[in-house]
Amino acid sequence: MKIAVIGAGGFVGSRLVKKLQSEGHEVGAHDRSTGVDLLTGEGVPEALAGAEAVVNTIDAPSFDEDAAPFFRTTTQTLLRAADEARVGKVVLLSIVGIDQVPDVAYYRAKLEQERLVEAGPVPYTIVRATQFMDFVEPIMSWTTSGDTVRLPTTRLQPVAVEDVVGTLAEAAATPPRNGIVNVAGPDVFALDDLGRLTLRVHPDGREVTVDENAGLFGQVPHDAIVAPPDAHLGTTSYEQWLQRSHHA
Template sequence: MKIAVVGGTGFVGSRLVEKLRSEGHLATAHGRSTGLDLVTGEGLQDALSSVDVVVITIDAPTFDAAASPFFRSASGNLLRAAENQGVRHVVLLSIVGIDRISEVDYYAAKILQEHLIEAGPIPYSIVRATQFMEFVEKIMSWTSEGDIVRLPTTRMQPIAVGEVVDTLADVATGTPINSTVSIAGPDVFPLDELGRLTLQAHDDGRSVVVDESAGLFAAVPDDAITAPSGARIGSVHYTDWLAHGHAVA
């Protein structure tokens, strides 16, 4: 099967390309570094030539209101090119809970992206994932100052990126579901607790202070970004993941 991964040079996409190739598929990676411009459409026709499946793992350049026009342009160009090239299945990586948090600009933009894929001319599958374990330290860096890390008590259910990649590969090589599947890690933690566990695992002397107004996830209510009913649940526990020395570079 020939599969084009748009965003295939990024954090998730590059791992997905490697996984698909290991399974014997012809997987190609596409992004700005390979000459693909989703906003103008440059390079799309060549990237999708003779492709069976397109997997979209891109992020917008920013997390603010500019994300929506980016996804509108990118999705429109990609869907037109995919239809022209006879692509039979579009798979989108998205985020658990975005339909429950309209006040976060980036989440609203991802909802728009999903709606464009759903309304498009090609059979599709959407894979929504919870927050990656690999990004917990990045989240902490947004609200760190000196020896203090300020974090809200927002509940999270982090998943290892390897399990996200496995699910994307499974969905991409299967029949389009024309619906959404959600995936999440096995454990739910308040974000401040995730921060403390992470600092302890790395012998980091900083302290976590609860601040319900700190960072992007302060706007997230209740269990909005934890696994919904029917979600696939991974097997990698965050504490085990930390114990094996994983960390963001």
């Protein structure tokens, strides 16, 4: 099967390209470094020529209000080109719970992106993932001051990127759902407890204190970004992932 991956040089896209290739698919790996730019439209028709599916894994360059026009333009460009190229389906990587978090600009922008895909001319599958395990440490760094990490008790369900990539690969290779597939890690944590667990395995002198208003996740309702009951659950726990990364 011929599958185009947009954002192929990114955190998820690069792994997805390898996964699809290992499964025997013909993969077109595209991003701005290969001359494909969804903002300008440059190289997009050529990237999609002959493709049976296209997976969009690109991310906005910022988490603020600028995310909305970025996602709007790039998604409209991709949908228009996919329709003209008669691509069989579009697969979009998105985020669990974004329709429950109206106060976060980035989540509003991703929700608008989803709605463009849903209303677009090409059959689709939206893969919503919970927070990547790799991003827990950056989340902690955003609210670190000296030796103190301030974190709210917002509940997260961190997922291994490999589990998300597997779900994206399956979505690309199977008929479009014209709906949403959720993927999450096996365990739910309060964010402050997740921080403490991280520092037990990777101690660096910092300690976690609860601050319900700290950082982006202080704006997220308590259970908003925990996966719904029908989600696909990954097989890698956060503790397993921590131990593996600790010995890497």
